[in-house]
Amino acid sequence: MAEAYDVAVIGGGPGGYVAAIRAAQLGLKTVVIEREHLGGICLNWGCIPTKALLRTAEVLRLAQHGAEFGIKAEGLSFDLGKIVARSRAVANKLASGVAYLLKKHKVTVIDGTARLKAKGVVAVAGKDGKPLADVEAKHIIIATGARARVLPGLEPDGKLVWTYKEAMVPPSLPKSLLVVGSGAIGIEFASFYNALGVKVTVVEIVDKILPFEDDEISALARKSFEKQGMTIHTGAKVDMLEKGKDSVKATLALKDGKTQIAEFDRVIVAAGIVGNVENIRLEELGIKTDRTHIVVDEFSRTSAAGVYAIGDVAGPPWLAHKASHEGIICVEKIAGRNPHPLNVRNIPGCTYSHPQVASIGITEAMAKKDGREIKVGRFPYQGNGKAIALGEPEGLVKTIFDAKTGELLGAHMVGAEVTELIQGFGVAKTLETTEAELMETVFPHPTLSETMLESVFDAYGRVIHI
Missing domain, CATH: 3.50.50.60 (FAD/NAD(P)-binding domain)
Structure with a gap:
């Protein structure tokens, strides 16, 4: 039985x-x-x-x-x-x-x-x-x-074309790597391999990396990744892969309509699930x-x-x-x-690349599409004492509020440890906090978290340190 x-x-x-x-x-x-x-x-x-x-x-x-x-x-x-x-x-x-x-x-x-x-x-x-x-x-x-997700023509074989599993246990380090897809998984692998000296190229079919992030945060992250040596193609796709003995020749259809053929040691496919x-x-x-x-x-x-x-x-x-x-x-x-x-909308999302990216709620574009009247605040890491002391001056905290009610609609961050900081905004959204409660909250000094408060101040014309 x-x-x-x-x-x-x-x-x-x-x-x-x-x-x-x-x-x-x-x-x-x-x-x-x-x-x-x-x-x-x-x-x-x-x-x-x-x-x-x-x-x-x-x-x-x-x-x-x-x-x-x-x-x-x-x-x-x-x-x-x-x-x-x-x-x-x-x-x-x-x-x-x-x-x-x-x-x-x-x-x-x-x-x-x-x-x-x-x-x-x-x-x-x-x-x-x-x-x-x-x-x-x-x-x-x-x-x-x-x-x-397996894409036609980009089927993983465990040797030349990897999924996340093979990417986590490489027997040797490739000299060049093509990452297909720029969501959190693709960008994290791109960041890891780039840090180890691999020549990394990222191809994303939509017109920005980290497609679900706020446009401004996505653009800042891309600028940082490219500064670190990554090659990034958005609005592009992989038309064909031709496998050799120990490398792959990829035909890339680029945004400007041109075609580029490039050779890579390995390919990681991170194009959804x-x-x-x-x-x-x-x-x-x-x-x-x-x-x-x-x-x-x-x-x-x-x-x-x-x-x-x-x-x-x-x-x-x-x-x-x-x-x-x-x-x-x-x-x-x-x-x-x-x-x-x-x-x-109260679930935070995190990408553990360098720099880190984190967000919660709706983006500025989504708020405008919804027809909301909004107030937007921004505070750069370069205005934060702890960020300067850490040697991490690149970053931005962006907050979006409903102009009529003060409701916190979204928070979007790029920079050091933002994957830890984002939960502060998570608690705020769960408690249905407005800008008033956030501005009355005492943030410890010196901490990166002060960027969060300053971003709120900025949305309401009260920013102190810029």
């Missing part, structure tokens, strides 16, 4: 395992079914190991500029094998931590591949494909995540999908009673912290609590 649970979670990523833990905290008997890695792509092959790689790039960059700080650092070199090994060790340590947390909360974990067998029943198969168990559950949460919706039997249970993502309501309920979907498989924004928060909201609704539905 199938073992019965209150909640069955399909997928143990940042959405799935968090949902499972919260369900257990609420007294619900819970099981997680994971086919590969607890922690999901984010922990094992995404957010965490890439940040470990980018930390190496940061340390190297600081060492290379040691003379500016009065430190002699001569004959610098690096060990690629150790860089990769450290990244993998960080990921493995955190993956074991997830297993511990699930055990601590008495969540059952089954290693296997799940599919919906019938209403309230999940069939689990082992790695050999043979039936392993049936699981009965009053509530089933699908948290199967997503995978890299597709949801993992295959072989779950969604259609048989009447669960609607839209362009490989499961359609859900504000509490993650699908079109089938008792079935929910969270995280990347449930649509944008494709962020680990969105998945985790969705999981908590979903489970609290199941448990009869009264959670607030997720407001996607």
Whole structure:
């Protein structure tokens, strides 16, 4: 007989395992079914190991500029094998931590591949494909995540054309690299490899890099990346890849209508994702999908009673912290609590390149398109004492307010540690803060966070330090 649970979670990523833990905290008997890695792509092959790689790039960059700080650092070199090994060790340590947390909360974990067998029943198969168990559950949460989008003609082969997985464990360092796509993933890899001395070219099909960021922030980030030596083509695409023995010849269709042929050692394709919706039997249970993502309501309920979907498989924004928060909201609704539905405009987005980029809420262009009357504030890092002391004078904090109500509509940042600073604006938006509360808040000195306050001051004609 199938073992019965209150909640069955399909997928143990940042959405799935968090949902499972919260369900257990609420007294619900819970099981997680994971086919590969607890922690999901984010922990094992995404957010965490890439940040470990980018930390190496940061340390190297600081060492290379040691003379500016009065430190002699001569004959610098690096060990690629150790860089990769450290990244993998960080990921493995955190993956074991997830297993511990699930055990601590008495969540059952089954290693296997799940599919919906019938209403309230999940069939689990082992790695050999043979039936392993049936699981009965009053509530089933699908948290199967997503995978890299494959573009025709740019299919990854694991050797010359990489996905994020191969890009994180390179056996050797390429001399030249083509990055297709300039979202957070593409730009982070471009930044890492550029810091290690690789000649990096980025191709983006839309007319700016980091397409979801504010235009002004995107332009400043591009200027910095190009200053560091990257070649960036926007409004461009890769028409064709011709693979050689140990290199790739790419035909690039550029914005001006011209064609450029260039040779690269390796190619990273970072052109979006597709949801993992295959072989779950969604259609048989009447669960609607839209362009490989499961359609859900504000509490993650699908079109089938008792079935929910969270995280990347449930649509944008494709962020680990969105998945985790969705999981908590979903489970609290199941448990009869009264959670607030997720407001996607209150979800911060971060890119851990050099310089870092972070944002929350709507951009200036979006606000104008909505017909809002707005006030916009800007404050450059070069006016901040802590930024100057850190040797990080390049950066900008931009805030957007509703001119009539003072509501904080959006905040957009580029510069050192903005991925940490952005949460200050996240709290402000959740609390529905206006410019008045922000200007009455005392920010410590000297800190980078003072740029946030000065940006608010600037929006209202009160800026002090510029």
